[in-house]
Amino acid sequence: AQSVAQPEDQVNVAEGNPLTVKCTYSVSGNPYLFWYVQYPNRGLQFLLKYITGDNLVKGSYGFEAEFNKSQTSFHLKKPSALVSDSALYFCAVRDIQAAGNKLTFGGGTRVLVKP
Amino acid sequence: NAGVTQTPKFRVLKTGQSMTLLCAQDMNHEYMYWYRQDPGMGLRLIHYSVGEGTTAKGEVPDGYNVSRLKKQNFLLGLESAAPSQTSVYFCASSYSPSGPPDTQYFGPGTRLTVL
Numbered sequence: 001a002q003s004v005a006q007p008e009d010q011v012n013v014a015e016g017n018p019l020t021v022k023c024t025y026s027v028s029g030n031p032y033l034f035w036y037v038q039y040p041n042r043g044l045q046f047l048l049k050y051i052t053g054d055n056l057v058k059g060s061y062g063f064e065a066e067f068n069k070s071q072t073s074f075h076l077k078k079p080s081a082l083v084s085d086s087a088l089y090f091c092a093v094r095d096i097q098a099a100g101n102k103l104t105f106g107g108g109t110r111v112l113v114k115p
Numbered sequence: 116n117a118g119v120t121q122t123p124k125f126r127v128l129k130t131g132q133s134m135t136l137l138c139a140q141d142m143n144h145e146y147m148y149w150y151r152q153d154p155g156m157g158l159r160l161i162h163y164s165v166g167e168g169t170t171a172k173g174e175v176p177d178g179y180n181v182s183r184l185k186k187q188n189f190l191l192g193l194e195s196a197a198p199s200q201t202s203v204y205f206c207a208s209s210y211s212p213s214g215p216p217d218t219q220y221f222g223p224g225t226r227l228t229v230l
Contacts, residue, residue: 009155034218043119043205043221044158090157101146101209102173103219105157 002027002095006106014114019081021109023074023091032094033074034103035065039087050074081113117141119222121206127228128196136191136225138206146209147189148219149181151202158205164189196229
């Protein structure tokens, strides 16, 4: 079975400060990991993914994430947050042995960036 | 290229009524998925399809049926709606039947209320 945990329901950060959204995962084999963002009343938009290779993955809108196998984590980061980054962020994992490209999502973390 | 579209955007049903949600994608994707999103629970997979004419159960399939008669369309049916099915429903699609998983692309969602 595969699972994802996002330990923080909400993260508050001042504009211009670094933003970190935490994610830990559990899979039986090697993971494929994803981050998605959801703006109000919209569908999910893909930010970035880790498949293999470099542990630091760069994605859209200046976001990046670091894969840490020993800590089973895939935290999302942005060096300088913008008010427009306020949204709901989802981490997702796929066990490479799972059929159907099925993703398991975390519960989501709401990010509020204050001016 | 519209991506993934969903019909309708909003719907209110009475308990016991039936309805069908339509998902269409114009990206020639093999895989399609139906999720529901509830507060604090992230996205949960209802049913998915790995190709035209095939469907499979996800994490929360009870009370729902699906059909994939055409590659570009994936229908989600509620035969007898219950208040517990009040949720936001998202459709997604992806391509890769083998190899590294491709990104799932999401539709804008359908907000369903069952009274």
